[in-house]
Amino acid sequence: MSNRFQPQDRFAAGAQYIDGGLVPGTSGNSQDVVDPASGRTVFTYELAGPADVNAAVAAARDAFPAWSGATPGERSDALHRFAGVLAERAEELAQAESLQCGKPIRLSREFDVPGTLDNTSFFAGAARHLDGRAAAEYSGDHTSYVRREAIGVVGSIAPWNYPLQMAAWKILPAVAAGNTIVLKPSELTPFTSLLFAEAATAAGIPDGVVNIVSGAGHGAGERLVTHPDVAMTSFTGSTAVGERVAGLASGGARRLHLELGGKAPFVVFDDADLDAAVHGAVAASLINAGQDCTAATRAYVQRPVHARFVRDVAALMETVRIGDPFDPATDLGPLVSHAHRDRVAGFVDRARATSRVVTGGARPGGVLGDGAYYRPTLLADVAQDSEIVRSEIFGPVLVVLPFDTDDEALRLANDSPYGLAASAWTRDTYRAQRATRDIKAGCVWINDHVPIVSEMPHGGYKASGYGKDMSVYSFEEYTRIKHVMFDNTAMARKDWHRTVFGDR
Numbered sequence: 001m002s003n004r005f006q007p008q009d010r011f012a013a014g015a016q017y018i019d020g021g022l023v024p025g026t027s028g029n030s031q032d033v034v035d036p037a038s039g040r041t042v043f044t045y046e047l048a049g050p051a052d053v054n055a056a057v058a059a060a061r062d063a064f065p066a067w068s069g070a071t072p073g074e075r076s077d078a079l080h081r082f083a084g085v086l087a088e089r090a091e092e093l094a095q096a097e098s099l100q101c102g103k104p105i106r107l108s109r110e111f112d113v114p115g116t117l118d119n120t121s122f123f124a125g126a127a128r129h130l131d132g133r134a135a136a137e138y139s140g141d142h143t144s145y146v147r148r149e150a151i152g153v154v155g156s157i158a159p160w161n162y163p164l165q166m167a168a169w170k171i172l173p174a175v176a177a178g179n180t181i182v183l184k185p186s187e188l189t190p191f192t193s194l195l196f197a198e199a200a201t202a203a204g205i206p207d208g209v210v211n212i213v214s215g216a217g218h219g220a221g222e223r224l225v226t227h228p229d230v231a232m233t234s235f236t237g238s239t240a241v242g243e244r245v246a247g248l249a250s251g252g253a254r255r256l257h258l259e260l261g262g263k264a265p266f267v268v269f270d271d272a273d274l275d276a277a278v279h280g281a282v283a284a285s286l287i288n289a290g291q292d293c294t295a296a297t298r299a300y301v302q303r304p305v306h307a308r309f310v311r312d313v314a315a316l317m318e319t320v321r322i323g324d325p326f327d328p329a330t331d332l333g334p335l336v337s338h339a340h341r342d343r344v345a346g347f348v349d350r351a352r353a354t355s356r357v358v359t360g361g362a363r364p365g366g367v368l369g370d371g372a373y374y375r376p377t378l379l380a381d382v383a384q385d386s387e388i389v390r391s392e393i394f395g396p397v398l399v400v401l402p403f404d405t406d407d408e409a410l411r412l413a414n415d416s417p418y419g420l421a422a423s424a425w426t427r428d429t430y431r432a433q434r435a436t437r438d439i440k441a442g443c444v445w446i447n448d449h450v451p452i453v454s455e456m457p458h459g460g461y462k463a464s465g466y467g468k469d470m471s472v473y474s475f476e477e478y479t480r481i482k483h484v485m486f487d488n489t490a491m492a493r494k495d496w497h498r499t500v501f502g503d504r
């Protein structure tokens with residue numbers, strides 16, 4: 001099935017979006033964007049180099065005084081218009097996202113694009129509710145209040161798994177709060193970040209407020225993190241790269257926000273609705289081909305229902321339709337690249353010696369042979385301390401382990417360096433309540449796994465990072481708080497001066 005999005009026409013002027021327009025990069029290095037479903041190169045562009053990052057940061061710096069000085073109502077109106085333009089361009093966004101990621105078009109149309117529109121509408125409203133929480137006479141002699149202010153130029157770095165939503169999560173709270181931004185998408189997936197920035201301009205958001213540099217991590221990425229005019233770094237990606245970025249960002253003591261990897265546990269107690277848990281496990285481990293930081297990856301299942309869970313999950317995984325991302329019937333597309341597919345396959349191959357591959361563990365052949373596909377994979381009889389249980393695989397791979405007691409289940413769920421998301425499946429409110437309290441993760445679902453909403457925060461514990469995306473909590477990242485204090489006494493010699501002057 002053919003797609004209609006033609007990147008070579010759409011981005012003929014270049015794949016950098018600086019100061020309100022598309023321009024070519026100047027690094028001297030070119031990058032192919034490959035359709036992972038076919039292995040075909042669909043676009044080649046020149047990567048951003050340091051000069052492009054400098055130009056984008058300069059545009060953002062120049063746009064900051066007027067944008068941060070606009071009223072909340074003016075920024076809110078612009079974001080409402082932005083949501084309208086995105087809605088008109090929804091199908092183009094969905095096709096571009098599916099082409100560059102290999103994501104099933106159904107997922108792009110029903111999850112990525114509507115989620116982005118909803119985020120934009122949410123931040124259009126939230127822009128008018130930037131609160132400073134207190135105003136009062138705390139000393140008796142002064143009136144204090146809190147101002148919440150924009151920080152300046154934000155430098156953001158995003159991964160390839162949900163490029164459109166990551167652009168939205170980074171750009172929207174930053175600009176709603178009055179900041180300007182330079183976003184670096186993954187060099188593999190620049191299309192929808194560029195379309196998102198173009199839509200911002202079409203909505204009347206001033207030039208320079210939203211800029212995109214499509215460049216490599218070690219080149220454009222490191223320049224963006226260390227640029228002296230960037231006041232804050234916001235990074236979403238792997239924990240290893242996040243740790244490097246944190247080191248680089250420490251110069252100048254700039255603000256840092258890190259959304260990193262995950263390895264979400266999926267805890268099934270013996271009283272759970274097992275059919276719901278089985279469907280939930282398959283959906284939550286295979287969404288976006290498992291390339292989801294919150295995906296279900298470690299299922300802990302109480303021993304009386306363990307064998308049935310393994311059998312039913314494997315059977316359901318085998319019904320999933322693998323195929324062309326542009327076919328609306330396709331459930332599972334390829335992984336983002338052939339290199340990443342081989343990385344995922346490597347984890348499974350190394351686990352074979354010590355565990356049981358219940359289903360999957362292979363690439364499909366036939367017409368899908370050229371694509372970066374990998375079959376839905378379930379492993380059982382795995383050891384808690386094995387690589388496949390501890391490392392983030394980021395593919396359509398679920399491991400299942402049994403447990404006996406509730407204490408053991410919660411201990412195993414927490415036995416991970418990560419703490420982004422988790423779920424517990426039970427009909428017992430006491431068990432559910434205890435799981436929500438004791439699991440150390442930024443999100444705990446009960447009897448579901450994956451749904452997100454614009455109003456609620458997303459962010460990790462432990463090696464999954466710190467700070468929040470979405471919701472009004474993200475304003476904590478993208479604003480700074482100022483205490484303003486007015487003297488109310490009008491006295492030249494104030495009482496507290498005694499501490500310096502004594503009784504003189």
Ligand code: NAD
Binds near residue numbers: 215216244245260
């Ligand atoms: P990655 O860490 O390899 O790359 C992320 C981004 O960092 C890319 O834009 C890359 O070009 C850039 N980068 C690489 N090296 C850099 C450097 N030295 N300096 C500056 N930038 C650099 O991650 P990925 O493979 O693109 O994405 C998958 C990872 O993202 C997974 O670990 C996943 O869990 C994580 N993720 C987390 C969240 C979350 O909200 N916590 C959301 C989505 C993805």
